[in-house]
Amino acid sequence: MRDPRYDILFEPVRIGPVTAPNRFYQVPHCTGMGHRYPQSEAALRGVKAEGGWGVVSTQETEIHPTSDVSPSNQARLWDEAGVSALRLTVDAIHAHGSLAAVELVHNGLHSNNRYSRVPPLAPSHAVVDSDDPLQARGMDKADIADFRRWHRDAALLAREIGFDIVYVYAGHDLTLLQHFLLKRYNSRTDEYGGSFENRLRLFREVLADTKEAVGDKCGIAIRLAVDELLGEDGLTHDGEGRDIVAALADEPDLWDVNLSDWANDSQTSRFSEEGFQEPYIAFVKSLTNKPVVGVGRYTSPDTMARAVSSGILDLIGAARPSISDPFLPNKIRDGRIDDIRECIGCNICVAGDRTRVPIRCTQNPTMGEEWRRGWHPETIPELEDKGPYLVVGGGPAGLEAARALVQRGAEVALAEAGTEWGGRVSRESRLPGLAAWARVRDWRLGQLRQSPNARMYLESPLTAADILEHGSPHVVLATGAAWRADGVGREHRTPLPFLAGKLVLTPDDLMTRGIDAAAPGPVAIFDDDRFYMGSVLAELAAGAGHRTIFVTPAPIVAPWSENTLEQERIQTRLIGLGVEIVPLHGLAGLSADRLRVECVYSGRTQEVDCGTLVSVTSRLPDDRLWEELSACRHEWEDAGVRSVTRIGDCLAPGLIAAACYSGHEFARSAGADAHP
Ligand code: ADP
Numbered sequence: 001m002r003d004p005r006y007d008i009l010f011e012p013v014r015i016g017p018v019t020a021p022n023r024f025y026q027v028p029h030c031t032g033m034g035h036r037y038p039q040s041e042a043a044l045r046g047v048k049a050e051g052g053w054g055v056v057s058t059q060e061t062e063i064h065p066t067s068d069v070s071p072s073n074q075a076r077l078w079d080e081a082g083v084s085a086l087r088l089t090v091d092a093i094h095a096h097g098s099l100a101a102v103e104l105v106h107n108g109l110h111s112n113n114r115y116s117r118v119p120p121l122a123p124s125h126a127v128v129d130s131d132d133p134l135q136a137r138g139m140d141k142a143d144i145a146d147f148r149r150w151h152r153d154a155a156l157l158a159r160e161i162g163f164d165i166v167y168v169y170a171g172h173d174l175t176l177l178q179h180f181l182l183k184r185y186n187s188r189t190d191e192y193g194g195s196f197e198n199r200l201r202l203f204r205e206v207l208a209d210t211k212e213a214v215g216d217k218c219g220i221a222i223r224l225a226v227d228e229l230l231g232e233d234g235l236t237h238d239g240e241g242r243d244i245v246a247a248l249a250d251e252p253d254l255w256d257v258n259l260s261d262w263a264n265d266s267q268t269s270r271f272s273e274e275g276f277q278e279p280y281i282a283f284v285k286s287l288t289n290k291p292v293v294g295v296g297r298y299t300s301p302d303t304m305a306r307a308v309s310s311g312i313l314d315l316i317g318a319a320r321p322s323i324s325d326p327f328l329p330n331k332i333r334d335g336r337i338d339d340i341r342e343c344i345g346c347n348i349c350v351a352g353d354r355t356r357v358p359i360r361c362t363q364n365p366t367m368g369e370e371w372r373r374g375w376h377p378e379t380i381p382e383l384e385d386k387g388p389y390l391v392v393g394g395g396p397a398g399l400e401a402a403r404a405l406v407q408r409g410a411e412v413a414l415a416e417a418g419t420e421w422g423g424r425v426s427r428e429s430r431l432p433g434l435a436a437w438a439r440v441r442d443w444r445l446g447q448l449r450q451s452p453n454a455r456m457y458l459e460s461p462l463t464a465a466d467i468l469e470h471g472s473p474h475v476v477l478a479t480g481a482a483w484r485a486d487g488v489g490r491e492h493r494t495p496l497p498f499l500a501g502k503l504v505l506t507p508d509d510l511m512t513r514g515i516d517a518a519a520p521g522p523v524a525i526f527d528d529d530r531f532y533m534g535s536v537l538a539e540l541a542a543g544a545g546h547r548t549i550f551v552t553p554a555p556i557v558a559p560w561s562e563n564t565l566e567q568e569r570i571q572t573r574l575i576g577l578g579v580e581i582v583p584l585h586g587l588a589g590l591s592a593d594r595l596r597v598e599c600v601y602s603g604r605t606q607e608v609d610c611g612t613l614v615s616v617t618s619r620l621p622d623d624r625l626w627e628e629l630s631a632c633r634h635e636w637e638d639a640g641v642r643s644v645t646r647i648g649d650c651l652a653p654g655l656i657a658a659a660c661y662s663g664h665e666f667a668r669s670a671g672a673d674a675h676p
Pocket residue numbers: 392393394395396397398415416417418422423424425460461462463478479480481622625647648649650656659
């Protein structure tokens with residue numbers, strides 16, 4: 001039964017000529033699928049609609065070859081394949097009674113046009129915003145007229161395909177319409193440049209064109225970045241961001257407002273809380289009578305209801321919360337609040353788009369696999385063979401395998417050596433900024449505790465003999481991995497002899513024991529892992545009052561975190577904490593108080609002060625149990641053991657997302673009757 005406090009979230013909202021059935025609005029978000037994986041894209045959006053999102057939007061939808069962001073996989077309205085793909089998406093959304101929205105885009109100087117090979121377009125001559133050795137050409141009046149026509153044609157095509165809401169998009173520092181608004185890109189001297197009204201002109205014209213073309217049948221949405229967090233150098237919510245809303249007030253049917261660029265809009269939980277955009281967007285409703293949608297990683301129905309009742313938003317926008325739990329609206333509707341799989345704000349979903357592959361999600365292993373593998377986020381076919389299954393290890397892989405097996409009706413015993421559930425997720429969630437990651441553990445534990453089929457044992461370190469004695473026909477090893485202390489990683493592929501016999505701390509040591517303020521300083525972190533761990537430990541050490549030196553063979557701190565949109569924030573935070581950064585260096589020697597580091601290009605060495613060395617390089621699977629069981633394979637049959645399978649980090653160390661996926665994949669493919 002629905003809690004009446006949340007009734008407000010289920011009220012319909014009129015958006016011009018169409019009506020959203022409720023206030024749950026999946027704002028446009030990339031999937032890494034776009035025009036290249038049309039069936040996958042359609043199935044993903046269809047599942048969102050099935051889960052109760054009243055409006056489901058596409059990702060960026062390019063309107064013309066001059067807006068080609070290949071090899072990124074966005075949607076396309078400029079070739080037949082792209083149009084057919086979008087038809088599938090619209091049908092999948094409509095099949096569940098939701099409205100379909102299309103985010104039309106021209107990417108201006110954000111387009112490299114690597115596939116179409118035409119020169120990019122911009123308000124004024126400018127280098128493109130990638131590293132490509134390429135310039136965009138300033139548009140003349142004929143180009144502006146062409147652009148207006150392309151946008152109008154795309155809107156007409158979108159209406160014909162069946163879209164209910166059509167976007168006019170000026171956001172994320174990557175759309176031509178925003179480029180015209182911004183002084184830093186627009187140095188025109190004609191009526192499209194200079195004064196605020198002139199820079200707004202094209203946006204106003206395209207909005208009017210779109211309304212005139214399709215406003216009879218479609219709601220017209222503006223997506224606008226009201227603040228770029230650049231101060232006077234960009235749009236601000238109390239400057240021109242506000243002025244734009246005031247100027248266009250009731251002209252669109254819907255305002256979709258957010259922060260720019262993408263790294264500001266999709267901040268991770270390491271850097272922001274739920275509802276973090278409210279201070280920037282709250283003003284919008286005071287300037288318009290039209291509905292307003294905004295985002296801010298909303299996962300709690302209380303926060304959502306408050307945002308609506310306090311007059312900040314009319315529609316709760318979500319990308320990541322809808323990825324982590326496509327059925328979030330239906331769960332609120334049905335009073336199943338504890339079943340909501342809350343987004344942890346890690347941006348692994350974003351990394352799919354950034355690395356040009358279909359989306360994936362730490363919390364929701366079915367995300368991106370709705371069509372390719374036929375995985376539904378809420379259902380799994382029942383198993384004929386109910387096991388029992390013995391799962392060893394209660395980290396993300398073991399928890400997810402056990403949870404999904406139980407969902408399939410299997411009997412499961414889950415044994416964990418330690419005193420708490422969650423494995424690495426519990427340990428990592430105690431590090432600075434990573435508290436929300438504990439949701440990976442908490443959701444799975446909550447589900448397992450509801451099931452009579454799950455028996456769960458803490459403080460149960462199992463041996464091979466224990467497992468044979470237990471006699472479960474199916475044994476799943478999810479025993480995890482341990483960080484190594486011998487320096488082996490990307491830069492150093494073999495153990496470093498000078499580290500042997502020395503006290504070298506690993507992330508496991510710091511996660512277990514913390515870092516003592518009295519530990520010998522300075523603390524040198526050698527990060528060859530290149531994602532979040534090294535920088536988080538640097539925060540920990542600096543926070544404990546240590547002089548901290550961050551050595552990495554990479555040119556920047558945590559380069560892979562560019563894929564989660566965090567790199568700049570991470571490096572800025574370390575600089576702010578006074579962490580000394582030594583890029584482009586590997587390790588060459590260690591004495592009691594000095595670390596010798598070596599330039600990755602020249603081989604030249606230098607010494608840095610070091611009382612404590614923390615090595616963050618790579619991990620080794622904890623596969624001792626696997627080795628023991630393999631050694632006594634001949635005893636399995638008598639013991640009744642039919643299969644032993646490694647999953648997660650004990651098979652191959654990777655992301656938490658990979659561990660959850662591995663556990664889920666095991667459970668899906670278990671049993672001869674399984675549909676993978
Ligand atoms: P993953 O990411 O693959 O889930 P984790 O390292 O997070 O891996 O979790 C592995 C868990 O397995 C840890 O909590 C660890 O205590 C537990 N574990 C390791 N060996 C055993 C064992 N022999 N018996 C029971 N639990 C074990």
